[in-house]
Amino acid sequence: MEFADVVKSRRMSRAFSQVAIDPSLFEECVDLATRAPSAGKTQGWSLLVVTGDETSRYWDIALPIEKRESFSFPTLINAPLVALVLADPHAYLARYSEPDKASTGLGESVDEWPAPYWTIDASFATMTLLLALEDRGISSLFFAHAQEERLRESFGIPAHVQVLGTIACGYSLPDNERKGRSASRTRNTAASVIRHSHW
Numbered sequence: 001m002e003f004a005d006v007v008k009s010r011r012m013s014r015a016f017s018q019v020a021i022d023p024s025l026f027e028e029c030v031d032l033a034t035r036a037p038s039a040g041k042t043q044g045w046s047l048l049v050v051t052g053d054e055t056s057r058y059w060d061i062a063l064p065i066e067k068r069e070s071f072s073f074p075t076l077i078n079a080p081l082v083a084l085v086l087a088d089p090h091a092y093l094a095r096y097s098e099p100d101k102a103s104t105g106l107g108e109s110v111d112e113w114p115a116p117y118w119t120i121d122a123s124f125a126t127m128t129l130l131l132a133l134e135d136r137g138i139s140s141l142f143f144a145h146a147q148e149e150r151l152r153e154s155f156g157i158p159a160h161v162q163v164l165g166t167i168a169c170g171y172s173l174p175d176n177e178r179k180g181r182s183a184s185r186t187r188n189t190a191a192s193v194i195r196h197s198h199w
């Protein structure tokens, strides 16, 4: 696909078939995501990937059975792959303590950082991943999951690691798709976001 077509056709999908994603296809997409820019080339992000039957362990926590009947997107849980996006601030403290970065002082504490670059890097990588998936005909939803503490416990995620959210991926069921609550909001245009020389 042309780049502009990939960007324009990507939509958050909330209705999936159970068709599995070829692991090598997913890996190719993640490989492209590793090309995302990263502060000091720290690359302190990772994905905790759960596939196939294992996804039920994820959903039993994030969307317990008693809540499913009233859930607006019942086929979201068909997604054959879910990935938690993780960012490790400690990797940034270590990188910015190296000789070429030590003078910034950013290696001393996360409180020194004007912006959380681990969140920014993981976000850039996530966006690259979503576009790579779209380019290969795989749909996805990045969402704010519930029950983070229980997910951390179940999947062994250390307390210092930031969990940005979950990406559900798979082949979408377009006929079945209900729109998200924000879908009817108008999209910004270039003219509305570019401020010329002054706020």
Ligand SMILES: Cc1cc2nc3c(=O)[nH]c(=O)nc-3n(C[C@H](O)[C@H](O)[C@H](O)COP(=O)(O)O)c2cc1C
Pocket (backbone or CB within 6 Å): 010, 011, 012, 013, 014, 142, 143, 144, 145, 165, 180, 182, 183
């Ligand atoms: C940080 C973030 C959190 C989001 N959380 C949710 C969510 O919890 N549930 C959901 O259905 N969509 C979620 N979305 C999807 C947005 O609603 C969606 O991206 C937006 O409405 C624009 O639609 P589009 O991505 O299909 O163009 C989230 C998106 C982002 C970037």
